[in-house]
Amino acid sequence: MAKDLQPLDVLAFGAHPDDVEIGAGGTIHQWVKMGKSVGICDLTQGELSSNGTVERREQEGKKAGEILGIQCRIQLGLPDRGLRQEKEQLDAISRVIRIYRPAVLLIPHHKDRHPDHVQCNRMINEAAFNGKIRRYELLDDHGQALPAHNIKNIFTYFINSSSQPGFYIDISEEIEQKMAALGAYASQFEKKEGSVSTPLTEGYLERVRAREYTFGQEIGVSYAEGFDHVTPLQLKGNFPW
Numbered sequence: 001m002a003k004d005l006q007p008l009d010v011l012a013f014g015a016h017p018d019d020v021e022i023g024a025g026g027t028i029h030q031w032v033k034m035g036k037s038v039g040i041c042d043l044t045q046g047e048l049s050s051n052g053t054v055e056r057r058e059q060e061g062k063k064a065g066e067i068l069g070i071q072c073r074i075q076l077g078l079p080d081r082g083l084r085q086e087k088e089q090l091d092a093i094s095r096v097i098r099i100y101r102p103a104v105l106l107i108p109h110h111k112d113r114h115p116d117h118v119q120c121n122r123m124i125n126e127a128a129f130n131g132k133i134r135r136y137e138l139l140d141d142h143g144q145a146l147p148a149h150n151i152k153n154i155f156t157y158f159i160n161s162s163s164q165p166g167f168y169i170d171i172s173e174e175i176e177q178k179m180a181a182l183g184a185y186a187s188q189f190e191k192k193e194g195s196v197s198t199p200l201t202e203g204y205l206e207r208v209r210a211r212e213y214t215f216g217q218e219i220g221v222s223y224a225e226g227f228d229h230v231t232p233l234q235l236k237g238n239f240p241w
Contacts, residue, residue, distance in 0.1 A: 007101035007103075008039045008102040010028070011041060011100055011104070012041070012107075012157075013093075013105065013107050014108065015042075015119070015120040016043075016044055017045070017057045017060065017185070019120075021178070021182050022208060023106075023109075024157040025178035025181045026178035027169045027171060029069060029181075030171060030173070033174075038071060039070060040061075041073075041074040041075075041076065042061065043093070044078050044080040046080055049080075049187075050195075051195040051198065052185075052187030052188060057185075060187060060188075061075075063184040064181040064184040064185065065181075074100075078092065081115075083119040083123060085119075090123060090127045090130060093124060094136075097127060097151070098131050098146035098149050099140065101149045102151065104154075105124065105128060105155070108157060108159055109156040109157065110122070112159055131148065131149055131150075131151075132149060132150040153233075154230035165215065165226025166228040166229055166233075167226075167228070167233070168215055168216075168218060168219045169224060169225050170221045170223075171224055172223045182205055188201075189201060189205050
Protein backbone atom coordinates (compact mmCIF):
# COMPACT_ATOMS: atom_id res chain seq x y z
CA MET A 1 0.00 0.00 0.00
CA ALA A 2 1.25 3.43 -0.91
CA LYS A 3 2.98 5.34 1.87
CA ASP A 4 1.34 8.59 0.71
CA LEU A 5 -2.17 7.12 0.82
CA GLN A 6 -4.76 9.74 1.75
CA PRO A 7 -6.73 8.98 4.94
CA LEU A 8 -10.33 7.88 4.56
CA ASP A 9 -13.19 9.75 6.17
CA VAL A 10 -15.06 6.49 6.76
CA LEU A 11 -14.01 2.83 6.84
CA ALA A 12 -16.83 0.27 6.97
CA PHE A 13 -16.07 -3.28 8.11
CA GLY A 14 -18.12 -6.38 7.38
CA ALA A 15 -17.58 -10.06 8.07
CA HIS A 16 -18.63 -10.97 4.51
CA PRO A 17 -19.02 -9.18 1.19
CA ASP A 18 -22.55 -7.63 1.19
CA ASP A 19 -22.78 -7.09 4.98
CA VAL A 20 -21.93 -3.40 4.77
CA GLU A 21 -24.30 -2.80 1.86
CA ILE A 22 -27.18 -4.45 3.76
CA GLY A 23 -26.76 -2.25 6.81
CA ALA A 24 -25.29 1.01 5.56
CA GLY A 25 -25.32 1.15 1.77
CA GLY A 26 -27.61 4.17 1.58
CA THR A 27 -25.67 6.17 4.15
CA ILE A 28 -22.38 5.36 2.44
CA HIS A 29 -23.71 6.58 -0.91
CA GLN A 30 -25.03 9.74 0.77
CA TRP A 31 -21.64 10.46 2.33
CA VAL A 32 -19.89 9.85 -0.98
CA LYS A 33 -22.22 12.39 -2.63
CA MET A 34 -21.21 14.83 0.12
CA GLY A 35 -17.58 14.44 -0.93
CA LYS A 36 -16.50 12.05 1.82
CA SER A 37 -13.99 9.31 1.08
CA VAL A 38 -15.33 5.90 2.08
CA GLY A 39 -13.76 2.45 2.00
CA ILE A 40 -15.12 -1.02 2.74
CA CYS A 41 -13.09 -3.81 4.32
CA ASP A 42 -14.42 -7.39 4.14
CA LEU A 43 -12.85 -9.65 6.76
CA THR A 44 -13.59 -12.84 4.81
CA GLN A 45 -14.34 -13.82 1.23
CA GLY A 46 -17.57 -15.53 2.24
CA GLU A 47 -16.12 -18.77 0.96
CA LEU A 48 -18.55 -20.94 2.93
CA SER A 49 -21.66 -19.30 1.50
CA SER A 50 -24.21 -21.79 0.19
CA ASN A 51 -24.33 -20.08 -3.20
CA GLY A 52 -21.79 -18.35 -5.42
CA THR A 53 -18.02 -18.61 -5.52
CA VAL A 54 -15.18 -16.55 -4.09
CA GLU A 55 -14.38 -15.23 -7.56
CA ARG A 56 -17.96 -14.23 -8.25
CA ARG A 57 -18.40 -12.61 -4.84
CA GLU A 58 -15.29 -10.55 -5.52
CA GLN A 59 -16.75 -9.35 -8.83
CA GLU A 60 -20.10 -8.62 -7.19
CA GLY A 61 -18.42 -6.68 -4.39
CA LYS A 62 -16.50 -4.60 -6.91
CA LYS A 63 -19.69 -3.80 -8.80
CA ALA A 64 -21.55 -2.91 -5.60
CA GLY A 65 -18.70 -0.61 -4.59
CA GLU A 66 -18.81 1.14 -7.94
CA ILE A 67 -22.56 1.69 -7.58
CA LEU A 68 -22.06 3.27 -4.16
CA GLY A 69 -19.00 5.25 -5.30
CA ILE A 70 -16.59 4.05 -2.61
CA GLN A 71 -12.91 4.86 -2.84
CA CYS A 72 -11.55 1.38 -2.16
CA ARG A 73 -12.49 -2.15 -1.14
CA ILE A 74 -10.09 -4.14 1.04
CA GLN A 75 -10.19 -7.94 1.36
CA LEU A 76 -8.38 -9.38 4.38
CA GLY A 77 -9.01 -13.02 3.48
CA LEU A 78 -9.61 -14.18 7.05
CA PRO A 79 -11.37 -17.56 7.34
CA ASP A 80 -15.14 -17.61 6.97
CA ARG A 81 -16.60 -19.08 10.20
CA GLY A 82 -13.08 -18.94 11.56
CA LEU A 83 -12.95 -15.38 12.85
CA ARG A 84 -11.15 -15.34 16.18
CA GLN A 85 -9.95 -12.68 18.60
CA GLU A 86 -6.37 -13.82 18.08
CA LYS A 87 -3.35 -11.56 17.68
CA GLU A 88 -2.68 -12.39 14.03
CA GLN A 89 -6.23 -11.62 12.94
CA LEU A 90 -6.57 -8.55 15.15
CA ASP A 91 -3.25 -7.17 13.93
CA ALA A 92 -4.39 -7.52 10.31
CA ILE A 93 -7.39 -5.32 11.13
CA SER A 94 -5.35 -2.85 13.17
CA ARG A 95 -2.93 -2.43 10.25
CA VAL A 96 -5.79 -1.49 7.94
CA ILE A 97 -7.01 1.07 10.46
CA ARG A 98 -3.52 2.57 10.87
CA ILE A 99 -2.87 2.65 7.12
CA TYR A 100 -6.19 4.25 6.12
CA ARG A 101 -6.57 6.36 9.33
CA PRO A 102 -10.36 6.87 9.12
CA ALA A 103 -12.25 9.33 11.28
CA VAL A 104 -15.30 7.04 11.43
CA LEU A 105 -15.69 3.26 11.60
CA LEU A 106 -18.89 1.45 10.65
CA ILE A 107 -19.17 -2.06 12.09
CA PRO A 108 -21.96 -4.65 12.53
CA HIS A 109 -24.20 -4.35 15.57
CA HIS A 110 -23.25 -6.56 18.50
CA LYS A 111 -26.65 -8.33 18.42
CA ASP A 112 -27.21 -10.46 15.32
CA ARG A 113 -28.29 -14.03 14.56
CA HIS A 114 -25.10 -14.69 12.56
CA PRO A 115 -22.13 -15.44 14.86
CA ASP A 116 -19.65 -14.00 12.33
CA HIS A 117 -21.37 -10.60 12.50
CA VAL A 118 -21.15 -10.60 16.28
CA GLN A 119 -17.51 -11.70 16.17
CA CYS A 120 -16.73 -8.99 13.61
CA ASN A 121 -18.08 -6.37 16.02
CA ARG A 122 -15.91 -7.65 18.85
CA MET A 123 -12.81 -7.95 16.70
CA ILE A 124 -13.05 -4.45 15.24
CA ASN A 125 -13.50 -2.93 18.68
CA GLU A 126 -10.46 -4.85 19.94
CA ALA A 127 -8.37 -3.97 16.88
CA ALA A 128 -9.36 -0.29 17.02
CA PHE A 129 -8.25 -0.17 20.65
CA ASN A 130 -4.90 -1.80 19.80
CA GLY A 131 -4.51 0.57 16.89
CA LYS A 132 -4.52 3.65 19.10
CA ILE A 133 -1.86 2.37 21.52
CA ARG A 134 1.38 4.18 20.70
CA ARG A 135 3.65 1.38 21.89
CA TYR A 136 1.69 -1.38 20.15
CA GLU A 137 4.02 -1.95 17.20
CA LEU A 138 2.62 -2.73 13.78
CA LEU A 139 4.60 -2.68 10.54
CA ASP A 140 3.48 -1.89 7.00
CA ASP A 141 4.36 -3.91 3.88
CA HIS A 142 7.76 -2.16 3.74
CA GLY A 143 8.68 -3.00 7.33
CA GLN A 144 8.09 0.55 8.52
CA ALA A 145 6.31 1.22 11.81
CA LEU A 146 2.72 2.40 11.42
CA PRO A 147 1.88 5.30 13.76
CA ALA A 148 -0.99 4.87 16.20
CA HIS A 149 -4.41 6.16 15.18
CA ASN A 150 -7.42 7.00 17.34
CA ILE A 151 -10.90 6.65 15.86
CA LYS A 152 -13.21 9.59 16.54
CA ASN A 153 -16.51 7.74 16.06
CA ILE A 154 -17.53 4.08 15.87
CA PHE A 155 -21.08 3.44 14.67
CA THR A 156 -22.82 0.08 14.41
CA TYR A 157 -25.15 -0.82 11.55
CA PHE A 158 -27.87 -3.47 11.46
CA ILE A 159 -27.86 -6.62 9.34
CA ASN A 160 -30.26 -9.12 10.96
CA SER A 161 -30.71 -7.53 14.37
CA SER A 162 -34.17 -6.45 15.55
CA SER A 163 -32.73 -4.10 18.19
CA GLN A 164 -33.94 -0.52 18.36
CA PRO A 165 -31.46 1.86 16.67
CA GLY A 166 -29.97 4.68 18.68
CA PHE A 167 -30.27 7.07 15.74
CA TYR A 168 -31.39 7.12 12.11
CA ILE A 169 -30.09 8.59 8.86
CA ASP A 170 -32.55 9.64 6.16
CA ILE A 171 -31.72 7.71 2.95
CA SER A 172 -34.89 8.51 1.02
CA GLU A 173 -32.83 9.82 -1.90
CA GLU A 174 -30.39 6.90 -1.72
CA ILE A 175 -32.69 3.89 -1.31
CA GLU A 176 -32.59 2.91 -4.99
CA GLN A 177 -28.78 3.07 -5.07
CA LYS A 178 -28.66 0.93 -1.95
CA MET A 179 -30.96 -1.67 -3.49
CA ALA A 180 -29.00 -1.58 -6.74
CA ALA A 181 -25.78 -2.25 -4.81
CA LEU A 182 -27.43 -5.19 -3.07
CA GLY A 183 -28.77 -6.38 -6.41
CA ALA A 184 -25.17 -6.67 -7.59
CA TYR A 185 -24.90 -9.72 -5.33
CA ALA A 186 -27.09 -11.83 -7.58
CA SER A 187 -25.40 -15.05 -6.46
CA GLN A 188 -26.63 -14.45 -2.92
CA PHE A 189 -30.08 -12.94 -3.35
CA GLU A 190 -31.45 -14.57 -6.51
CA LYS A 191 -32.62 -18.18 -6.77
CA LYS A 192 -31.29 -19.57 -10.04
CA GLU A 193 -30.68 -22.97 -11.55
CA GLY A 194 -28.02 -24.74 -9.52
CA SER A 195 -28.46 -22.59 -6.42
CA VAL A 196 -30.07 -23.68 -3.16
CA SER A 197 -32.72 -21.98 -1.08
CA THR A 198 -31.40 -19.87 1.80
CA PRO A 199 -32.91 -17.05 3.90
CA LEU A 200 -31.19 -14.67 1.44
CA THR A 201 -32.95 -16.07 -1.64
CA GLU A 202 -36.43 -16.01 -0.10
CA GLY A 203 -37.46 -12.36 -0.25
CA TYR A 204 -34.53 -11.01 1.76
CA LEU A 205 -34.09 -7.84 -0.32
CA GLU A 206 -37.79 -7.06 0.04
CA ARG A 207 -37.42 -7.37 3.80
CA VAL A 208 -34.43 -5.02 3.78
CA ARG A 209 -36.42 -2.41 1.87
CA ALA A 210 -39.37 -2.88 4.25
CA ARG A 211 -37.07 -2.43 7.25
CA GLU A 212 -35.68 0.83 5.88
CA TYR A 213 -39.26 1.95 5.21
CA THR A 214 -40.16 1.19 8.84
CA PHE A 215 -37.06 3.00 10.08
CA GLY A 216 -38.06 5.95 7.90
CA GLN A 217 -41.50 6.11 9.49
CA GLU A 218 -39.81 6.48 12.88
CA ILE A 219 -38.40 9.86 11.83
CA GLY A 220 -41.07 10.96 9.36
CA VAL A 221 -39.24 10.24 6.10
CA SER A 222 -39.67 7.67 3.34
CA TYR A 223 -36.62 5.52 4.10
CA ALA A 224 -33.88 5.51 6.73
CA GLU A 225 -31.03 3.35 8.00
CA GLY A 226 -30.62 2.68 11.68
CA PHE A 227 -27.40 2.91 13.65
CA ASP A 228 -26.10 2.82 17.18
CA HIS A 229 -22.92 4.33 18.58
CA VAL A 230 -20.01 2.75 20.44
CA THR A 231 -18.15 5.99 21.10
CA PRO A 232 -20.03 8.91 22.72
CA LEU A 233 -22.15 10.71 20.15
CA GLN A 234 -21.10 14.36 20.01
CA LEU A 235 -23.28 17.10 18.57
CA LYS A 236 -21.68 20.45 17.74
CA GLY A 237 -24.12 22.43 19.83
CA ASN A 238 -26.72 22.74 17.06
CA PHE A 239 -30.31 21.77 17.62
CA PRO A 240 -31.21 18.72 15.50
CA TRP A 241 -34.10 20.57 13.86
